[in-house]
Amino acid sequence: MSEPDTQMCCWESVSCEEFSEWFDCDGRLVKDVTMRQRVFEAVVDPSCRRRLWKFLLRSSPQHSPSEQKNFDLENRSQYQALCKRWENIDKNVAMPDDDLSESPPYMELSDDDDGDDSNYCPPRESGLSQCGRSLSNPFPDGRAELDRSRSSDTGGVEPRHKSPSDGNVVLSAAAGLLEERSRGRARDNGREEEETDDREALVNGDEAESNRQPKCECDFRRRSWEDLVDEDGRALLSILEFPSRVFAARQPLELETGYAKDKRIILRDVLRTDRNFHYFSHKRNLRKVHRILLIYAMFHPEMGYAQGMNDLLARFLVVTDSEVDAFWMFERYMKDKRIDFMEVSMMRKVALVRKLISEIDRDLYQFFESSECHDYLFCHRWLLLDFKREFTFQDSLRIFEVLGTHYLELYSDKAQVETDKAIAKEFLNEG
Amino acid sequence: MAAQGKKEHLYKILVIGDLGTGKTSIIKRYVHQFFSPHYRATIGVDFALKVLNWDNSTTIRLQLWDIAGQERFGNMTRVYYKEAVGAFVVFDVTRLSTFEAVQMWKADLDNKVLLPNGKAIPAVLLANKCDLASEGFLGNINQLDDYCREKGFHAWFETSAKENIGIEEAARSLVAKILENDETIDHPQPDGDGIRVGEEDGRAPKKTKCC
Numbered sequence: 091m092s093e094p095d096t097q098m099c100c101w102e103s104v105s106c107e108e109f110s111e112w113f114d115c116d117g118r119l120v121k122d123v124t125m126r127q128r129v130f131e132a133v134v135d136p137s138c139r140r141r142l143w144k145f146l147l148r149s150s151p152q153h154s155p156s157e158q159k160n161f162d163l164e165n166r167s168q169y170q171a172l173c174k175r176w177e178n179i180d181k182n183v184a185m186p187d188d189d190l191s192e193s194p195p196y197m198e199l200s201d202d203d204d205g206d207d208s209n210y211c212p213p214r215e216s217g218l219s220q221c222g223r224s225l226s227n228p229f230p231d232g233r234a235e236l237d238r239s240r241s242s243d244t245g246g247v248e249p250r251h252k253s254p255s256d257g258n259v260v261l262s263a264a265a266g267l268l269e270e271r272s273r274g275r276a277r278d279n280g281r282e283e284e285e286t287d288d289r290e291a292l293v294n295g296d297e298a299e300s301n302r303q304p305k306c307e308c309d310f311r312r313r314s315w316e317d318l319v320d321e322d323g324r325a326l327l328s329i330l331e332f333p334s335r336v337f338a339a340r341q342p343l344e345l346e347t348g349y350a351k352d353k354r355i356i357l358r359d360v361l362r363t364d365r366n367f368h369y370f371s372h373k374r375n376l377r378k379v380h381r382i383l384l385i386y387a388m389f390h391p392e393m394g395y396a397q398g399m400n401d402l403l404a405r406f407l408v409v410t411d412s413e414v415d416a417f418w419m420f421e422r423y424m425k426d427k428r429i430d431f432m433e434v435s436m437m438r439k440v441a442l443v444r445k446l447i448s449e450i451d452r453d454l455y456q457f458f459e460s461s462e463c464h465d466y467l468f469c470h471r472w473l474l475l476d477f478k479r480e481f482t483f484q485d486s487l488r489i490f491e492v493l494g495t496h497y498l499e500l501y502s503d504k505a506q507v508e509t510d511k512a513i514a515k516e517f518l519n520e521g
Numbered sequence: 522m523a524a525q526g527k528k529e530h531l532y533k534i535l536v537i538g539d540l541g542t543g544k545t546s547i548i549k550r551y552v553h554q555f556f557s558p559h560y561r562a563t564i565g566v567d568f569a570l571k572v573l574n575w576d577n578s579t580t581i582r583l584q585l586w587d588i589a590g591q592e593r594f595g596n597m598t599r600v601y602y603k604e605a606v607g608a609f610v611v612f613d614v615t616r617l618s619t620f621e622a623v624q625m626w627k628a629d630l631d632n633k634v635l636l637p638n639g640k641a642i643p644a645v646l647l648a649n650k651c652d653l654a655s656e657g658f659l660g661n662i663n664q665l666d667d668y669c670r671e672k673g674f675h676a677w678f679e680t681s682a683k684e685n686i687g688i689e690e691a692a693r694s695l696v697a698k699i700l701e702n703d704e705t706i707d708h709p710q711p712d713g714d715g716i717r718v719g720e721e722d723g724r725a726p727k728k729t730k731c732c
Contacts, residue, residue, distance in 0.1 A: 314597065354618075355540060355591065358540055358541040358562070359540075359562050362541075362559070362560060362561050362562050363561070364561070365558075365559040365561075366559055385564070396589075396591065396593050397540065397562045397563075397564060397589060397591045397593070398562075398564050400562070401561070401564075433593070433595065433596055433597065434595075435595045436594070437596070437597070465600050467566065467597060467600055467601070468565075468566075470565035470566070470594075470597070471564040471565045472566065474564055474565070475564060479561070479564070
């Protein structure tokens with residue numbers, strides 16, 4: 091609606107009211123096909139984007155609001171546990187101490203650009219960090235400085251490798267009890283779960299609040315724990331702590347596969363992540379990118395880090411503005427996307443583009459052929475990053491949504507209709 | 522080479538080296554006379570075109586292929602290297618590991634692309650970010666001559682994309698070597714008009730604006 095880019099104005103838009111019609115009164119998505127069709131056709135109000143993306147990524151289970159809240163807490167608890175385990179291991183992973191410049195790159199991340207990260211201790215390039223908290227776990231005192239706990243109105247991100255052995259049987263029972271209690275209390279107090287827009291809360295957040303927890307490196311300091319999670323939520327989090335630790339401990343880990351190398355590359359790339367986009371002019375946001383990529387690389391040793399992941403993550407961070415949500419969204423998204431980071435499958439995909447063009451645009455195809463251009467490798471970046479670099483950041487969010495609907499793939503006859511429409515429009519324009 | 526009229530050459534030049542050594546910055550400086558500390562990591566490959574009026578009778582178009590530093594897509598680089606006639610191998614003087622990677626890049630290059638006469642394509646080594654160099658590195662710099670001879674580099678230059686040091690000179694040196702090769706190689710094409718770059722011909726100029 092208030093899309094700043096003027097080019098967007100020519101798009102039809104989906105208002106928040108229309109958006110909410112796709113859900114039932116409990117917040118379950120009931121019009122999946124309509125949603126995909128409308129998102130394909132029209133621009134959704136940016137304030138609905140965060141919620142939309144969780145559904146587009148198929149990362150939001152169909153939960154009632156209270157289930158959702160527990161689910162979000164679980165996500166947070168698990169991320170927190172991963173973060174701790176990562177921190178413990180990471181500080182012992184050396185990177186070659188080869189930076190001879192006067193201001194090595196990690197210094198850049200520690201620059202205090204917004205004044206509230208005074209305790210940030212940069213990761214050292216030289217092996218064992220002198221500072222125990224090196225990359226600063228955002229949850230240093232284990233008190234779960236919670237992300238803007240997205241209570242009921244947001245979807246959560248899908249469970250990952252969940253099995254009863256993760257402690258989830260106990261967990262769901264406990265959660266169920268707590269949920270009941272919490273529901274009762276919420277009614278008593280006449281206080282509904284926060285449905286407020288988080289962005290607003292962030293903007294209006296009290297700076298004094300952030301000072302209260304000066305050591306907290308997380309992005310959530312502007313809303314205190316109390317604002318977000320009631321007593322039951324906190325109780326649930328403490329119950330979750332152990333299974334989350336088990337979950338974290340079960341993540342695969344093979345440091346020999348090149349984590350140290352990834353660590354070095356990640357640092358370079360974090361500093362090159364959309365720095366011209368205002369969100370990433372803040373170093374504290376760059377540090378979120380840094381942590382998420384390191385944690386992902388550590389616990390996905392078969393994938394590690396590949397250039398371009400920072401670009402993909404950047405969109406999730408901007409849209410969710412939450413480290414926890416961005417991590418799980420990224421994690422979920424990479425399950426499908428990882429194949430693109432493998433050479434064979436990317437080559438195959440690029441070859442498919444050639445085939446596609448030969449089918450749908452014979453003239454263009456002939457042009458490429460006559461230019462002896464057979465490899466189409468110029469599509470590599472487009473496909474890898476979902477056209478992120480080819481458009482402005484804001485427009486790339488829209489592209490991501492359109493691709494994320496998988497609308498044309500689901501209904502290939504619709505693709506034909508769309509093509510016909512485009513031809514008809516062109517015909518009309520040309521008179 | 523035909524002497525009549527103005528000669529035009531189109532040369533495909535590769536710019537390779539470890540990530541974060543400043544390949545994109547060097548190209549931006551050379552082609553657009555511009556430096557920014559905020560370039561994004563190159564994904565796959567970027568292109569830029571530099572036109573040189575070499576002398577009164579020769580125009581040279583350098584098609585610069587800026588190749589991503591992470592060697593995750595090794596077979597793709599095989600395609601990128603195809604029909605290149607020269608290369609810059611870049612390292613960052615503030616990071617020893619990027620220098621150690623130079624021989625890996627050079628070997629990769631020699632392994633994947635050769636001149637029509639079967640020789641290695643001329644490569645120039647760029648010691649980039651020399652504005653940031655500390656004493657430690659500069660102390661060893663004299664040994665680079667030996668290193669270049671040993672590894673088969675045509676020459677090496679200290680460069681700084683930020684301060685615009687050494688890039689023009691390095692390019693001149695590489696182009697001179699390419700021209701020299703060009704004259705000694707027996708071209709099957711009757712016009713002998715530079716090396717055929719073929720497939721990239723049409724699209725390179727368009728891509729220069731993309732990065």
